Amino acid sequence: MKIGREDFEAFMKGEKNITPYIEIDPEAGSYSVFGVKTASNPNYLIKAIFEMYEANLGKKLAVEAVCNLFHSVGMGSVGLNNFLKKSGMDLKPAEFLMLVFKLQHQQGWGAPFELVESGDKRIVLRTKHTFESEVLHDWKMPVCGIHRGWIEGVLIAVTGKNWFCIEKMCHAQGDDCCEFVADQRESSWKWKAEAIVRGDSAITEYIDHKPLAGTIRLIDDPVVMVPRFIFTSMANSLKKTMGELPAGGVNYRAYMDMGKENVEHYKKMGITKPNILSDMAFAFYSQMGWFRIIKMEWDEEKKEKTITLEHTAESESFGNTGKNVCYCTAGLLAGIVEGAFGIKVQGREIKCRSKGDEHCVFTITNKPA
Ligand SMILES: [Zn+2]
Ligand SMILES: [Zn+2]
Structure with a gap:
């Protein structure tokens, strides 16, 4: 035809x-x-996609992952846009978006769309329900990651600029419609990193892994994967040359410098508030697999911060040794606090999983002058 x-x-x-x-x-x-x-788009396929991500990321971040996945679907619409342009139909981005959704709607992808706002930098769309809001109705939250990703992808493709779409209201959350607000905005390192700290994104969204090229980048910064046994391997090697206690001290010092340098990097990227700087570093190291943060407490009277961590890389690497082993982690935490707050501190591990305690617990105190 x-x-x-x-x-x-x-x-x-x-x-x-x-x-x-x-x-x-x-x-x-x-x-x-x-x-x-x-x-056709069977319900079970949609459910399977969301559930695959949910297993590792939880519901909120699973919706983000689906949103990213559907960018490429939206960007695929550039072909149709070019075809229309060639035949003399020069549609505005919002008009083209409405055409795409009209096509999708009539093919069974949810209710028709209504254009609420159409500006150069902001487009607002509304629909009674979407395909995914019906399939995932029992999630009771904004779930329309497919549509958000689609909208972003279409707008990125036809304008050549960055767009971010959020869902202000969702049928799956009990609202009487799904409302999508797309804003044209630059995506800086700072913006992405802050979303990770707030829990709106996970670092997995920003890992650019090219296994065949031998490179990995995390939000544009080069990173490497290392096996966890590097901790035992390095500690044992240092122990052989200088003895156990000095080896612990050297590791503490080295990781403290690394923590500080890491914070300096965030400062160069435009992050200035001490609390955000330290939360950012803790969130990144945790999401990179170093530990899970159980709690952080602040004792005003003693001016002491207590950090409780689960499965630190070192305690997992060493196993049960009957002693504290987390010198690198203690140094890293202290370095992060020093760098973020511009003070001199002392980090100490007071409980350790390798010693038989339930968790590794660290105290960070001001260093006496
Ligand atoms: Zn929705
Ligand atoms: Zn420990």
């Missing part, structure tokens, strides 16, 4: 719907709409 500009115009005006443009050939197992090969 030959499809041209007048078909899309009739479709947009509502003079025609997609029915005449559906070609289904059960023998060949093909199904196309407007000449584009498509397929």
